[in-house]
Amino acid sequence: MQPFRLHTGVVVPIDRANVDTDAIIPKQFLKSIKRSGFGPNLFDEWRYLDHGEPGMDNAKRPENPDFVLNQPRYRGASILLARANFGCGSSREHAPWALADYGIRALVAPSYADIFFNNCFKNGVLPIVLGDSEVSRLFDATLAFPGFSLTVDLERQTVATRDGSMSFGFAVEPFRKKCLLEGLDDIGLTLLHADQIRAFEARRLAEQPWIA
Amino acid sequence: MRRTLYDKLFDSHVVRTESDGTALLYIDRHLVHEVTSPQAYEGLKLAGRRPWRVSSVVATADHNTPTKDWDQGIRDPISRTQVETLDANIRTYGAKVYFPFLDKRQGIVHVIGPETGATLPGMTVVCGDSHTSTHGAFAALAFGIGTSEVEHVLATQCLLMKKAKSMLVRVDGRLAQGVTAKDLVLAIIGRIGTAGGTGHAIEFAGSAVRALSMEGRMTVCNMAIEAGARAGMVAADDTTIDYVRGRPYAPRGADWDRAVALWCGLVSDEGATFDTTHVFDAAAVQPQVTWGTSPEMVVPVDGRVPDPDRERDTTRRDGYAKALAYMGLKPNTPITDIAVDKVFIGSCTNSRIEDLRAAAAVARGRKVASNVRLALVVPGSGTVKAQAESEGLDRVFRAAGFEWREPGCSMCLAMNDDRLEPGERCASTSNRNFEGRQGAGGRTHLVSPAMAAAAAIAGRFVDVRRLS
Numbered sequence A: 001m002q003p004f005r006l007h008t009g010v011v012v013p014i015d016r017a018n019v020d021t022d023a024i025i026p027k028q029f030l031k032s033i034k035r036s037g038f039g040p041n042l043f044d045e046w047r048y049l050d051h052g053e054p055g056m057d058n059a060k061r062p063e064n065p066d067f068v069l070n071q072p073r074y075r076g077a078s079i080l081l082a083r084a085n086f087g088c089g090s091s092r093e094h095a096p097w098a099l100a101d102y103g104i105r106a107l108v109a110p111s112y113a114d115i116f117f118n119n120c121f122k123n124g125v126l127p128i129v130l131g132d133s134e135v136s137r138l139f140d141a142t143l144a145f146p147g148f149s150l151t152v153d154l155e156r157q158t159v160a161t162r163d164g165s166m167s168f169g170f171a172v173e174p175f176r177k178k179c180l181l182e183g184l185d186d187i188g189l190t191l192l193h194a195d196q197i198r199a200f201e202a203r204r205l206a207e208q209p210w211i212a
Numbered sequence B: 001m002r003r004t005l006y007d008k009l010f011d012s013h014v015v016r017t018e019s020d021g022t023a024l025l026y027i028d029r030h031l032v033h034e035v036t037s038p039q040a041y042e043g044l045k046l047a048g049r050r051p052w053r054v055s056s057v058v059a060t061a062d063h064n065t066p067t068k069d070w071d072q073g074i075r076d077p078i079s080r081t082q083v084e085t086l087d088a089n090i091r092t093y094g095a096k097v098y099f100p101f102l103d104k105r106q107g108i109v110h111v112i113g114p115e116t117g118a119t120l121p122g123m124t125v126v127c128g129d130s131h132t133s134t135h136g137a138f139a140a141l142a143f144g145i146g147t148s149e150v151e152h153v154l155a156t157q158c159l160l161m162k163k164a165k166s167m168l169v170r171v172d173g174r175l176a177q178g179v180t181a182k183d184l185v186l187a188i189i190g191r192i193g194t195a196g197g198t199g200h201a202i203e204f205a206g207s208a209v210r211a212l213s214m215e216g217r218m219t220v221c222n223m224a225i226e227a228g229a230r231a232g233m234v235a236a237d238d239t240t241i242d243y244v245r246g247r248p249y250a251p252r253g254a255d256w257d258r259a260v261a262l263w264c265g266l267v268s269d270e271g272a273t274f275d276t277t278h279v280f281d282a283a284a285v286q287p288q289v290t291w292g293t294s295p296e297m298v299v300p301v302d303g304r305v306p307d308p309d310r311e312r313d314t315t316r317r318d319g320y321a322k323a324l325a326y327m328g329l330k331p332n333t334p335i336t337d338i339a340v341d342k343v344f345i346g347s348c349t350n351s352r353i354e355d356l357r358a359a360a361a362v363a364r365g366r367k368v369a370s371n372v373r374l375a376l377v378v379p380g381s382g383t384v385k386a387q388a389e390s391e392g393l394d395r396v397f398r399a400a401g402f403e404w405r406e407p408g409c410s411m412c413l414a415m416n417d418d419r420l421e422p423g424e425r426c427a428s429t430s431n432r433n434f435e436g437r438q439g440a441g442g443r444t445h446l447v448s449p450a451m452a453a454a455a456a457i458a459g460r461f462v463d464v465r466r467l468s
């Protein structure tokens, strides 16, 4: 996994609550057996005027000029600003894959759905939780200043404007922070405890053999 | 200390705990399907790892499989590749049991787990699918995971997670005649919201929940995820044990007696405390119909589409306006004035035998309205299908003008050919009414099986209790 330490990037605002993973990456793209290549279909139904299917040449498709990702001022954005309960619905990890593949490294929102939140950490995408009023201030700033960007410092757990006029601290679980900072493979970490798992399993299966 | 059911299930699976409270949780049952597993198996292969305990894996192909013309195989080449990839992965890595495409017990992963007894009380059950919460109906700790976690469970039989907060949803009293588990859970989501359960594991309890069959409890737990909770659960009781008895993978003989003795303790202790509690009166619940693009956008069938202008919160008002625009609905329209183009009875929420019986009871001796282009009944599994056919339900549906199909996820998420065309309106027994969920531009209204059948007969939404 790509480590995450310090990142500065342009902010793109998605101004609606309860954005679901069906919207982030529609189901027809879930037929892929790969982990990569989902970026061009991120928010496909909102982003293009035609109906997207796997295998299309996305560069030739008509873009919806009203959708934020297509507006010149947000091109190349790598931080996504969102409203409450972002990433609700389906557990599809294709959602963070699509965000990461598009180039999104961090998210800022008042809340996320649990599975999506988890999935982000596994893919080097940092989901930051800020308060409602802080998020609203960032929405205002993003709309007011073309090219508005933020710097995320995971070590110090801050998200701030370059000039320091706005700076917010955020919480992150220590274990997740460590994995992200070091880009650790958590399967490898878990397997360090293989003996403990084996012992637990042996006991459990002896007590409740029907589980196996 | 008095413990909740969730405490008991969680604590009994903790292998170790990190200093920050992150637990390594042992997983008993791992359900696998074709859409969220290929990248996990690929990861396993690239790292040179093997599955930790093959006997924990129960697999099926359900999301992509067609529901008709099975003799022609899977025509969409991309879907076919995905299903064949699962076939190959199971061949290489093994499973306790695999129900491939065309197997007569194949079906939706959340239907076949319980019906085969692969899901048992007291287990931790995971699947790369958010509706894994369904299995919590068996006093199991069941939740959906992402593909990286699928790989993690395959490789280590464990997951890293923090304990969630606990929520009690207690439903007192009795549901009225004609009001079902689906109406109850929609009403719950309507009140607590789609983020109401975020960060929580919900236990559904109270006399109305106790009175539900296992099918009804599965419907309720299935939609816990739509209330934002990763897990929903119901304590074990005689209904649970009666359902499990004799299933193919349920324990037998002396093991059965030992298991039952253990399972009887899978209840919250008297006086155990929850972080959050919601109380509902079952008698007040009416048949529900969603009007918008989120399951919380729901009203009783005798209600009206809301007026965004009456919402004070701006994000909410915008959300309502966007939903109405997408749904092609005007504010204040009575729900019973909304006509439907298609009807879908199926999905892991409502495709079990009891659901089909309820829908058939409404369809019996009646005809699908002429404005309804397609009324689809998709049983949850081959076993459900066979049972329904042995009861003659297929003939009831066909005689009324419904199509009777092969099992699978079908139009719940429209990865196969069953889908809505842009602008089409559907009464659906599934669980998500998100934009485009049942086909790009399609408009979904979530209802119970009886209400869906009633909508098919009337050509519009009606209170099933008043169907003439």
Ligand code: SF4
Pocket: B062, B063, B108, B109, B110, B129, B131, B347, B348, B349, B408, B409, B412, B413, B430, B431
């Ligand atoms: S029926 Fe629908 S919700 Fe259930 S597993 Fe299949 S696609 Fe998911």
